[in-house]
Amino acid sequence: MTKERVMVFSRFERFWHWFQAVLIVALMITGFEVNGAYEWLGYEAAAQWHRWTAWVLIWLWVFAIFWHLITGEWKQYVPTPRGMIDVIRYYTVGIFDPGVSHPYKKTRLAKHNPVQRVAYSTFNILITPIIWITGLLYMFYNDWGALGLDGLITLSGVALVHTAAAFAMLVFFIGHVYMAGFTAKPFYGYLKAMLTGYEELEPHPDNSAGRPDRPNARPAP
Ligand code: HEM
Numbered sequence: 001m002t003k004e005r006v007m008v009f010s011r012f013e014r015f016w017h018w019f020q021a022v023l024i025v026a027l028m029i030t031g032f033e034v035n036g037a038y039e040w041l042g043y044e045a046a047a048q049w050h051r052w053t054a055w056v057l058i059w060l061w062v063f064a065i066f067w068h069l070i071t072g073e074w075k076q077y078v079p080t081p082r083g084m085i086d087v088i089r090y091y092t093v094g095i096f097d098p099g100v101s102h103p104y105k106k107t108r109l110a111k112h113n114p115v116q117r118v119a120y121s122t123f124n125i126l127i128t129p130i131i132w133i134t135g136l137l138y139m140f141y142n143d144w145g146a147l148g149l150d151g152l153i154t155l156s157g158v159a160l161v162h163t164a165a166a167f168a169m170l171v172f173f174i175g176h177v178y179m180a181g182f183t184a185k186p187f188y189g190y191l192k193a194m195l196t197g198y199e200e201l202e203p204h205p206d207n208s209a210g211r212p213d214r215p216n217a218r219p220a221p
Pocket of ligand 1: 024027028030031032034035036047050051054055057058131132134135136138139159162163165166167169170
């Protein structure tokens with residue numbers, strides 16, 4: 001079947017994705033040093049870099065949330081059970097058979113398959129807010145009294161939850177890099193889409209949907 005070249009990831013999404021990836025790697029490196037997993041920058045420098053990088057990430061998230069709300073792109077993350085079993089069967093069995101193709105037919109308006117929707121929603125609604133809130137509590141430890149938090153929470157409890165969320169983020173990160181790098185056909189397919197914005201998709205009316213500044217659904221060269 002002739003495929004069409006579709007703009008799947010807008011310029012802002014690509015910027016947000018890669019900038020967030022760099023910041024999260026930096027936060028993992030400095031955070032696990034603060035935690036005492038190893039010594040590289042030294043505790044003080046690691047903690048300082050961790051706090052600066054965290055502020056940049058918080059600002060990026062504020063912009064990303066705003067962008068998702070005004071463009072309506074948040075709808076692409078709403079979980080659905082439709083087709084979930086087929087995708088799980090593909091990832092666990094079908095993927096090892098070169099003759100089997102991905103059962104999910106991506107479109108411009110539904111670019112995440114059911115498993116991705118669950119994984120990304122868990123990341124966005126659970127892991128990220130937990131890390132963000134506990135991180136800010138950690139940062140504003142000296143203001144707990146003024147905020148009425150004294151006696152309600154403890155620093156060791158906040159550190160424990162923050163570190164648990166950091167491990168959850170590490171697991172997500174490893175799974176995400178594995179899926180992006182090893183499950184595409186050809187292997188660089190997903191990476192290329194997140195770099196150029198374009199992907200070759202089966203024709204679908206939804207592929208031409210989008211904002212006027214997005215030249216969607218151009219015929220494949
Ligand atoms: C916006 C998000 C974040 C904020 C505001 C934040 C803030 C903080 C702060 C203030 C500390 C204490 C540093 C110190 O001792 O002065 C800390 C520690 C830590 N952070 Fe974050 N952080 C954030 C995101 C992350 C991320 C994304 C990771 C890793 C995935 C991470 C992993 C850690 C770890 C492992 C520690 C050490 C905890 C301990 O053993 O006490 N943080 N964070």
